[in-house]
Structure formats: structure tokens, C-alpha cells
Amino acid sequence: MFYGKPLLRRLVSNPGCSLETTHVIFNREGKSAVDDATVEMSAFGASTAIPGKPLKADHNIPPPPGCELISLLGSGGMGTVFLARQCHLNRLVAVKMLHKEFAANPVFINRLRSEAITLAAMNHPNVVGCHDIVTTTEGVYLIMEYIPGQLSVKSLLLRFGPLPEPLVVRILLDVVKGLAYVFEKGYTHFDLKPDNLLIYHDSAEPLREASELFLDKNTRVTICDFGISKQNGASQNPSASEPPPPGSVLGSPAYIAPEQVFFPEDVDFRADIYALAGTAFYMLTNSVPFTITERDLLLTHKLNHDIPDPSSMGAKISPEFAAILRRMGSADPGKRYGNYHDLLVELELLHDKYNQQLYTAWKAVRRLDFIKGGTAALLLLALLLGIFWGVKHVHAKYYQAVRVSLATSMGFWQGDGDWTAGKDPQEHTWTVTGKKARGWLNLIQTIHPGQNLQFKIRHPTPGSVICQIKYGIDQYGMFVWRRDADLKCSYSLYADRKVTAIGEMNDKKPIEWLECTFKLSRRKIILYVDGELAAVTHLDKPMAACHFAIRGINANMVQIKEVYISDLQSTAFNE
Numbered sequence: 001m002f003y004g005k006p007l008l009r010r011l012v013s014n015p016g017c018s019l020e021t022t023h024v025i026f027n028r029e030g031k032s033a034v035d036d037a038t039v040e041m042s043a044f045g046a047s048t049a050i051p052g053k054p055l056k057a058d059h060n061i062p063p064p065p066g067c068e069l070i071s072l073l074g075s076g077g078m079g080t081v082f083l084a085r086q087c088h089l090n091r092l093v094a095v096k097m098l099h100k101e102f103a104a105n106p107v108f109i110n111r112l113r114s115e116a117i118t119l120a121a122m123n124h125p126n127v128v129g130c131h132d133i134v135t136t137t138e139g140v141y142l143i144m145e146y147i148p149g150q151l152s153v154k155s156l157l158l159r160f161g162p163l164p165e166p167l168v169v170r171i172l173l174d175v176v177k178g179l180a181y182v183f184e185k186g187y188t189h190f191d192l193k194p195d196n197l198l199i200y201h202d203s204a205e206p207l208r209e210a211s212e213l214f215l216d217k218n219t220r221v222t223i224c225d226f227g228i229s230k231q232n233g234a235s236q237n238p239s240a241s242e243p244p245p246p247g248s249v250l251g252s253p254a255y256i257a258p259e260q261v262f263f264p265e266d267v268d269f270r271a272d273i274y275a276l277a278g279t280a281f282y283m284l285t286n287s288v289p290f291t292i293t294e295r296d297l298l299l300t301h302k303l304n305h306d307i308p309d310p311s312s313m314g315a316k317i318s319p320e321f322a323a324i325l326r327r328m329g330s331a332d333p334g335k336r337y338g339n340y341h342d343l344l345v346e347l348e349l350l351h352d353k354y355n356q357q358l359y360t361a362w363k364a365v366r367r368l369d370f371i372k373g374g375t376a377a378l379l380l381l382a383l384l385l386g387i388f389w390g391v392k393h394v395h396a397k398y399y400q401a402v403r404v405s406l407a408t409s410m411g412f413w414q415g416d417g418d419w420t421a422g423k424d425p426q427e428h429t430w431t432v433t434g435k436k437a438r439g440w441l442n443l444i445q446t447i448h449p450g451q452n453l454q455f456k457i458r459h460p461t462p463g464s465v466i467c468q469i470k471y472g473i474d475q476y477g478m479f480v481w482r483r484d485a486d487l488k489c490s491y492s493l494y495a496d497r498k499v500t501a502i503g504e505m506n507d508k509k510p511i512e513w514l515e516c517t518f519k520l521s522r523r524k525i526i527l528y529v530d531g532e533l534a535a536v537t538h539l540d541k542p543m544a545a546c547h548f549a550i551r552g553i554n555a556n557m558v559q560i561k562e563v564y565i566s567d568l569q570s571t572a573f574n575e
Contacts, residue, residue, distance in 0.1 A: 051083055051148070054506070064095060064134045064141035078102060078227065079112070083146065086131075093131055096142040109140050111227055116142050118226045121185050126178030128198065128224040147222055149201035153279065154194040157286050158526075158533065160210040165317050166354045168283045170214055171197070173347050174221035175276060180340035182223070183269050186232050189223065190267070192275035193255040194282055196225040232268065253295050254288040255279060258302040259333055270333045273343065277307050277329030285313040289329070306331050320350055406443065406563035407432045407455075415441035424561070431561040434552055440468075443548040447565055453518040453548055455563040459483060460510035463555030469518055469525060471546035477525055477537050481514060483555075493527070493535050502534055513561070520546065 053072040055061065063069045067084040073094060074081045079102070084095045102108040112133070119130030129145035153171065157163070163171075175197060182189060189196075200220045201213065213219060228250045251260055257274035259267050281289045289307045292298040307329025309322055317325075324346055330336050337343040406412040408430040410421045416439040424431045434441060447453055447469075459465045462483050470476040478494040487510060491502040508514055517528040522542040527535045552558040 055082075062136075062138040064143065065136065067093070067095060067143070069095070078108060084143075086143070092146040094144045094146045096144060097139055112140055112142055115226045115229070118187055118229050119144065121187070122182065124178060124181040125220050126174050126222055127182060128222050144224075147198045147200050147224070149199050149203075151199040151201055151207075152195055153197040153199065153221070153283065156199065156210065156213075157194065157283065159207070162286045162315060163210055163283045165284070165315075165321055166351070167210055167213065168280055169321065169347055169351050169354070171221050171283065172276065172280060173344070173351060175223060175279075176340055176344050176347060178221070178223045179269070179272050179276070180344065182229075183232065183340060187226070187229050188232060188267075188269045189226060189272050189275075190228050190230060190260065191225060191251050191256070192223070192272050192279060193252045194279055196223065197279070198222045198224050253298055254290070257333070258299065258331060261299050262303060266333075268333070269340070270336045270338075273328050273336050273340075274307070274330075274333075277325050280325055281307055281310050281329070284310040284315040284317060287313055302331060304331060318350075320353075324350070405430055405561065406445065406565070407561045412444055412563075413441055414444055415439060424559075429561055431559050432563075434558045436552075436556060438551070438553075440549045440551045441560075443563070445565060446545045447520060447548060448545050449520050449522040449543050450567060451520055452564075452566045453520070454516070454566070456513040456515050456561050457481070457550070458511075458513050458559040458561075459508075459552070459555060459557075461556040462487065464553040465555060465558045466551050466553065467516060468549045468551075469520075469546050470549065471525075471539070471543045479516065479527060479529075491529070491534075493537075502529070505529065505532075505534075518548075 051071060051073065055069060055071060061069055061082075063082075063084060066088055067086055070083045070085060070092075072080065073083050079096050079098045082095045082097070084093050085091070086093055096112070098105075098108055098112060116130055116133035119128065122129065128147060130142065131145065132143040134141045134143065175192075179189065179192075198221070199213070200218070200222055201207070201216065202218065203216055207213060255275045255278040257267070257271035260271050278289045281287075290298055290301060290305070292301055306326065309326065310317055311322065324343070328336060328343070407421065410419065410432070413419065413421075413432065415434075418436060418439060419432060419434045419441045421430065421432045423429065432441065453469075455467075457465060457467065459481055462485050464480055464482045467479045467481075468476055469478075480492050480494060482490045482492075484490070487507075489505070489507045491505055493502060515530050519526040519528070520543065522544075523539050525537045525539070525543075526533070527537075550558065550560055
């Protein structure tokens with residue numbers, strides 16, 4: 001099934017870190033107060049782009065008193081989170097509001113207030129802060145610390161794939177410090193998962209690789225979403241006044257401890273340790289610990305099965321770390337760590353070991369002092385440099401790969417006479433153009449799992465353009481871009497005979513190109529539009545190979561250019 005952007009932000013983003021461009025700020029009356037040009041960019045730290053999805057003038061969303069809504073940060077099952085400015089303090093905050101269907105429900109109102117009370121008792125760098133909770137006739141608003149960085153642990157994995165052991169240990173250290181503090185304050189989280197771990201990373205430069213994450217000493221991991229947290233000693237059984245929906249489970253089935261479902265009266269902080277073990281498994285493998293999709297079967301399976309060793313999924317981890325995770329992820333709470341101190345000590349020892357290994361390697365390099373080695377060493381170094389330069393020169397001159405767009409010739413395609421290839425007279429780039437194209441334009445080259453398909457399309461007139469990835473008999477996903485009679489754009493995805501609107505994407509002028517990237521693996525297809533993550537589809541059957549095709553519907557002209565197939569640089573999508 002496809003996850004469109006509203007659900008996708010719940011899966012790969014989080015309430016407080018999704019960063020994108022915005023356009024409108026709303027005042028208390030819901031009218032546009034200033035546009036993005038008037039917003040002080042310095043307020044966003046090192047970043048120069050305003051975070052979040054744009055708010056539109058017709059949203060008419062009532063902000064909390066004293067605040068101006070700036071953008072939409074994310075949406076979850078219970079509420080929506082906005083980026084806002086507290087006018088009297090001139091600071092950015094994250095504002096959490098209940099969805100309309102829950103806004104008048106006392107159960108959800110009390111849950112939001114409970115989250116505010118919990119967060120108000122906290123003051124720790126690894127726990128998101130709460131500034132206030134405001135109740136008006138329009139609803140209840142939870143005003144929280146804004147976490148910059150565009151990153152949660154979930155989105156970090158989507159971007160870079162499985163993480164190396166030292167980085168996972170470093171992330172766990174921050175989380176355990178935060179959990180230990182929460183426990184000291186008398187609370188347990190009960191919904192720990194990758195989505196609820198935000199990464200404070202206030203940098204103007206995007207991460208090129210995951211190993212750069214903690215080069216900035218101010219980077220830290222922050223625990224958020226205390227919506228179902230409880231005071232220590234309190235049963236997880238909901239009170240009679242707050243019955244859960246029938247068949248519901250408080251927590252995320254993929255990560256919650258089995259006792260949260262079957263023995264709620266005995267649940268304590270060790271449930272968070274179990275969930276953290278599942279999160280560590282995910283960071284090391286890019287997979288949940290148990291792949292059972294039926295909820296009740298999954299929860300029953302957890303009763304008698306420990307979280308598996310990540311090495312069973314190909315992760316490279318040390319015996320010491322495997323032992324720590326094995327103890328954290330035991331199905332029996334009595335076999336887990338009995339306190340956070342012991343867990344923190346073992347993780348710190350492991351982290352110190354990595355640092356010592358780096359220091360030892362650095363000293364070994366320092367011993368290789370070529371200058372003190374005399375003339376022979378200098379001559380050898382000169383010879384090696386000469387060989388290196390020669391090989392590099394020859395490779396660059398004769399063997400450097402040339403990236404050729406598949407839009408340079410119709411020889412790469414199969415299509416009827418409506419489609420032609422040639423240079424665009426205005427942009428001087430090779431383009432395949434279909435005028436009143438009704439038939440499919442099929443790419444001849446087969447695309448395999450572990451490859452990207454990247455292209456740009458233009459669609460200047462009313463009508464639709466369809467981009468199809470076909471990976472089996474009657475198995476395909478389609479990205480559809482429509483223009484109405486006023487040239488307004490809408491976007492949707494089609495898979496398994498279901499349509500999901502993407503939404504929240506900017507209109508394109510008739511002369512503008514839309515950049516699309518399909519990232520393919522055996523079990524899923526990920527779509528990026530204009531560099532933004534738009535959708536993920538998980539396949540019922542493994543993909544062996546697929547083909548790409550494009551066509552127009554009631555469109556006078558469709559163009560495609562800069563078509564490339566390349567291997568994925570990240571292992572995030574190779575399964």
C-alpha cells in the first residue's frame with residue numbers, strides 16, 4: 001500500500017523536526033499577517049529555510065493566544081503540530097493541537113493535558129521541553145520546545161540506511177540519559193520508537209553521511225511524545241473514565257513490550273528498555289525486530305520470543321554490544337536491566353572503547369613520520385605520488401564514465417509517432433516530447449532493485465501525466481500529476497487499485513519542470529518529488545525487475561528530460 005504525505009510524515013517525520021519551505025504566517029484571526037520575506041531567518045538558527053509545510057490562506061486555523069502560526073510540521077493519529085512564533089518572547093515553538101474529531105473528546109483532551117503536566121516537570125537536554133498548555137473556546141494547545149534539524153531517528157534511517165554500531169551506541173547514550181532523568185522525575189514513557197526520537201541538529205549544511213551527525217558538539221537526541229506516559233507505580237490499565245477504543249493498543253505494536261498488552265498492572269520502566277532494544281535493532285538493520293504484520297499474532301509472538309540478534313539480519317556488531325541488546329530485549333522483564341545506571345555504564349564503556357580504538361589508530365599513523373625516514377622515504381613518497389597522479393590523469397582522460405540522459409534519443413524508448421526526441425530550442429537540453437500523446441512511452445532498459453530512476457517532467461496544459469513503475473503482472477504504482485482548467489496542480493499515487501492524494505505540494509508554473517526520483521528495492525518503492533520524500537509503497541511480493549512508462553491524458557503536451565538510472569548510494573533500500 002502507498003503512504004501519502006500526511007501518513008508519511010507520521011512514519012518518517014515527527015512533531016518538531018520536519019523542515020521545508022513555508023509562505024504564510026497566520027494571526028489570531030486566521031488572516032495572513034506577514035509573508036515569508038518578513039520572517040527573520042536568524043530565528044531559525046543556522047538554517048536559512050523556514051521549516052515545515054506551507055499554510056494556505058483558506059486554512060483559517062485559529063492559533064493559540066499570543067502566537068502566530070508559521071507552518072505545518074507534522075500530523076499524527078491524535079493531533080497536528082505547527083511551527084509558531086510566540087510574539088511576546090519572539091521565539092519559535094511547536095504547537096500541538098488535537099484533530100477536529102478529537103478536539104471535544106474529554107479522553108483526548110485529558111491525554112494532552114497529561115502530556116503537558118509530564119513535560120512541565122522535565123528540564124533535560126534529552127527530553128523535549130514544554131512551555132505551556134492553553135485552553136480556549138477553539139481548543140486545547142500544547143506549546144512545546146521547537147527542535148531544529150529535519151531529523152528523527154526514523155528519517156535518519158530513510159536517508160542513510162542501517163547505522164554503524166558506534167553511532168547507534170552514541171544515540172542510545174543520549175536516550176538512556178533522557179529516560180533515566182524521566183524515571184527520576186517519576187515517569188515512564190511507554191511509547192519509545194524511532195519516530196519519537198528527535199535529533200537536535202542546528203546546522204546550515206545538510207548531512208552528507210550519518211557519521212557526521214555528532215561532529216557538532218551541540219547535536220543531541222531528544223525524546224518526545226509523552227502522550228501515554230504514566231507516573232511510576234501507576235497501572236497502564238486505562239481508567240473507567242478514559243476507555244480506549246475497542247481493540248486498541250496504547251503504544252506501537254512493533255516496539256512495545258509484551259507486558260504492556262498482557263500484564264499492564266506489572267509494567268514499569270523496563271518496558272522502555274525493551275522498546276529501546278527494538279529501536280536499536282531498527283537502527284542497525286533498517287527493519288523492525290519482528291516482521292509479523294497481523295497485530296494480535298505479533299503481540300502474542302513477543303510473549304515468548306526475545307528481540308533477535310541484529311546480526312541475524314546481516315548487521316555487523318561486536319559481541320559486547322550484542323550481549324547488551326540481548327539483555328535489553330528479553331521477553332521476560334526480570335532478565336532485563338534492573339536500573340538505568342547499569343545500562344548507562346555498559347554503554348559508556350563500549351563508547352570509550354571506540355574512542356580508544358580511534359586514538360590508537362591515530363598514534364599509529366603519527367609514528368609513520370616519513371620525513372625522519374630520510375632520503376629513501378622521501379623518494380618513495382615522490383614515486384608513489386607520481387604513480388597516483390599518472391593513474392588519476394589517465395583514468396580521468398580515458399576511463400571517466402559519462403552520464404548520458406536516456407532522453408537524448410528515441411532509441412532508448414518504445415512509443416508511437418506522438419513521441420519525438422530533440423533539443424529544446426529554449427533550454428538547449430535533450431527532451432522527449434509527446435504532443436497530444438495518448439499512447440504509452442516505454443523505457444526499454446530494465447530497472448532492478450537497488451537502483452534509482454531519476455527524471456524531470458513538464459506538463460504545461462490542462463490534463464494529466466502518468467508515470468508508471470510496473471513490477472509484475474497487474475502490479476504497478478503510478479504517480480499522477482493533474483492540471484485543471486485554471487492550471488492548478490494536484491498530485492496522487494495509485495497502487496493496488498487505491499488512490500492516495502499527496503497534497504501539500506506547491507503549484508508548478510507551465511514552464512516549470514517537476515523532478516521525480518523512484519528509489520527501488522525488492523520490497524518497496526520510495527518516491528521523491530522535487531527532492532522531498534513524497535510516498536513509500538511496500539510490496540506484497542519481492543520485486544525482481546521493473547519497467548518505466550509515461551503517458552498523457554487529455555494533455556496537449558508532455559515532456560520528459562534528464563532521465564537517468566543509477567545505483568543507490570545508500571544501503572537503506574537494499575534488502
